[in-house]
Amino acid sequence: MKERNINKQLLSGVEVHGREYSFGFVEEGPGVYPCSPRKNPMYKYRETVELGTTAMAPAAVRALIAEMTLRWPGASYSLLTRNCVHFCEELCAGLGCTDSVPPWVNAAAAGADGAARAASAAVAAGRELAKGAREWLQGVASAVAAGAVAVAPEANGNGSGTGAAKR
Numbered sequence: 001m002k003e004r005n006i007n008k009q010l011l012s013g014v015e016v017h018g019r020e021y022s023f024g025f026v027e028e029g030p031g032v033y034p035c036s037p038r039k040n041p042m043y044k045y046r047e048t049v050e051l052g053t054t055a056m057a058p059a060a061v062r063a064l065i066a067e068m069t070l071r072w073p074g075a076s077y078s079l080l081t082r083n084c085v086h087f088c089e090e091l092c093a094g095l096g097c098t099d100s101v102p103p104w105v106n107a108a109a110a111g112a113d114g115a116a117r118a119a120s121a122a123v124a125a126g127r128e129l130a131k132g133a134r135e136w137l138q139g140v141a142s143a144v145a146a147g148a149v150a151v152a153p154e155a156n157g158n159g160s161g162t163g164a165a166k167r
Contacts, residue, residue: 029073
């Protein structure tokens, strides 16, 4: 697997049978693309992480890449949840690699995705709380309107429900 550092983000590809394969965003068409190993013109090569070997013949690898190209359109790219590292993980699994992509390679995206999910969960919990409070207040208002609940006057000492509280 190859990694490149651009704006402190690692970009990855898998080298197999003399070709390097990666995945990236394009508005239309496949996001999977090949290049010469360590020669991707869009990125600066940083290092190789050995992930083992594959027993697949070149023709079988080409068939796997063709199948993955259909399932990985460029418009499906997501920096946090469907990026080049996710592609490399799936490709390595398909190749039967003996090792997997080290977690540190995708740590920034995984951490950011976890934070985004936590924030979304907090927003959803806040919405549910507000919905419950709104329903409770509507119930109280209905009970007051029906005369089932008396409203206590504001504590101001004169029982009128208006004015400032006495001290």
